[in-house]
Amino acid sequence: FTGKTSAHAFLKSVLQNGVGKHVKQLKRITLNFSEASPSSRHVRKFVENDLVEFARKHPSVVVYAMPEMEQRPSVCVEYLNGREEVASLEKLEPDEILQKLDTYSNRSGVEILKIVKDIHTDHPSIQGQWHLFTNNTHNI
Amino acid sequence: MPPRWMKHYYLALERKEEIEGPDPPLPRSSKPNWNITAELTAFKNRLDIEVPNELLVSALTEPLFNEPSTEDTGYSKLLKDGSKFVEEFVSHYVKEAFPFLTSEGRSSICDFLLLDSNIAYLALNLGYNDLLQLTGLRSSEKVLAESLVASIEAINLSEGPVAAAKFILNFLVPQLVGKDIIDDIWKPSNPMALLTESFKISGKPAPQARLIQQCGVNTVTPIYYVGLFSGKDLIAKSGAESIVLAETDAAKLALKHIYHVHTLSKSPPMGNLLNQDFLNKLFYPLIDNKTALSS
Numbered sequence: 414f415t416g417k418t419s420a421h422a423f424l425k426s427v428l429q430n431g432v433g434k435h436v437k438q439l440k441r442i443t444l445n446f447s448e449a450s451p452s453s454r455h456v457r458k459f460v461e462n463d464l465v466e467f468a469r470k471h472p473s474v475v476v477y478a479m480p481e482m483e484q485r486p487s488v489c490v491e492y493l494n495g496r497e498e499v500a501s502l503e504k505l506e507p508d509e510i511l512q513k514l515d516t517y518s519n520r521s522g523v524e525i526l527k528i529v530k531d532i533h534t535d536h537p538s539i540q541g542q543w544h545l546f547t548n549n550t551h552n553i
Numbered sequence: 554m555p556p557r558w559m560k561h562y563y564l565a566l567e568r569k570e571e572i573e574g575p576d577p578p579l580p581r582s583s584k585p586n587w588n589i590t591a592e593l594t595a596f597k598n599r600l601d602i603e604v605p606n607e608l609l610v611s612a613l614t615e616p617l618f619n620e621p622s623t624e625d626t627g628y629s630k631l632l633k634d635g636s637k638f639v640e641e642f643v644s645h646y647v648k649e650a651f652p653f654l655t656s657e658g659r660s661s662i663c664d665f666l667l668l669d670s671n672i673a674y675l676a677l678n679l680g681y682n683d684l685l686q687l688t689g690l691r692s693s694e695k696v697l698a699e700s701l702v703a704s705i706e707a708i709n710l711s712e713g714p715v716a717a718a719k720f721i722l723n724f725l726v727p728q729l730v731g732k733d734i735i736d737d738i739w740k741p742s743n744p745m746a747l748l749t750e751s752f753k754i755s756g757k758p759a760p761q762a763r764l765i766q767q768c769g770v771n772t773v774t775p776i777y778y779v780g781l782f783s784g785k786d787l788i789a790k791s792g793a794e795s796i797v798l799a800e801t802d803a804a805k806l807a808l809k810h811i812y813h814v815h816t817l818s819k820s821p822p823m824g825n826l827l828n829q830d831f832l833n834k835l836f837y838p839l840i841d842n843k844t845a846l847s848s
Contacts, residue, residue: 433723473599
């Protein structure tokens with residue numbers, strides 16, 4: 414280990430997802446935006462035009478639109494493993510918002526970290542790995 | 554940064570938390586963005602089940618008192634019938650999926666799959682904890698496990714036993730992935746005795762442990778290689794830091810090959826590996842109208 418060890422993890426699937434039925438890990442999306450402020454205009458447009466279609470496409474995700482006065486536009490996503498993420502939607506066009514939500518809906522909810530590889534082979538070397546008894550035939 | 558005159562209030566709050574511990578987490582339903590109808594619909598879509606809302610809610614509501622047993626769809630009734638169904642189906646599955654294993658090994662796999670902590674972990678990752686109504690009198694792990702079993706019985710009542718069995722195959726059985734049956738689940742205390750017994754049944758000469766190799770005996774890291782022989786055949790060999798450990802290890806290795814539970818042997822049928830013949834065999838005891846299966 415060096416001093417510069419950053420946070421890292423092995424690639425893993427949640428709950429052996431996909432071995433049986435595949436379960437979408439995103440469970441809830443909450444769109445927070447303002448009813449009148451100009452910074453939320455793209456989110457309002459998205460809610461009017463695309464949100465219903467998005468919700469229909471993902472029947473296992475609950476979508477909440479929470480308008481409130483003088484609030485900056487943001488999205489809060491909750492995953493089945495209990496993790497929550499909040500991201501700003503400021504200065505995003507409606508199609509960019511849709512792209513962002515699609516990305517969230519395809520994720521497993523596990524925190525994004527540097528992935529270290531877990532490489533395994535049953536035959537690391539054709540000759541066989543050297544060990545103490547390599548060139549000794551066993552005697553009974 | 555809190556205002557200067559609030560400092561003592563915040564310090565007192567900190568002190569209170571130090572003494573009393575953190576507050577219990579609030580239920581998700583106490584937040585403003587919560588619509589129970591939408592949540593239940595999404596929950597059913599997520600798990601691909603069709604259960605009436607009232608039945609699902611009663612499976613997810615921990616009762617404060619024991620209800621009268623006359624009620625057909627109460628929590629206690631669902632739990633009682635559900636645990637019977639799940640136990641029967643899981644033991645039937647294990648019997649079909651591990652035909653070479655002894656009954657002792659099979660029951661250890663069933664026990665592992667039906668462990669409260671295992672089922673509670675499953676329920677937690679399938680989103681049960683948000684919909685669960687707890688009384689707070691018992692540990693949430695226990696109630697999570699119970700409510701998953703009760704919901705399986707709810708599926709059984711509304712969609713039939715085959716759908717409930719498919720739910721178990723989809724979610725409970727894949728918990729075996731990545732687990733070694735002998736090393737992680739069964740952990741037999743005396744594998745050598747098991748091996749002797751299985752050889753006796755198959756009519757082979759009893760296994761004999763012989764020291765094949767040794768190295769560094771007088772050092773702090775000695776290594777012994779023990780081979781198990783049945784007559785003149787070498788069945789398995791393994792190395793460890795003592796002769797007893799090496800012998801146990803070799804016996805476990807031999808057992809894995811005999812029971813077909815080695816990492817390299819064929820994995821138990823689940824997911825894509827389930828073929829129609831196996832499913833027919835699994836669902837046969839569940840179906841009343843036996844002719845419907847063959848069509």
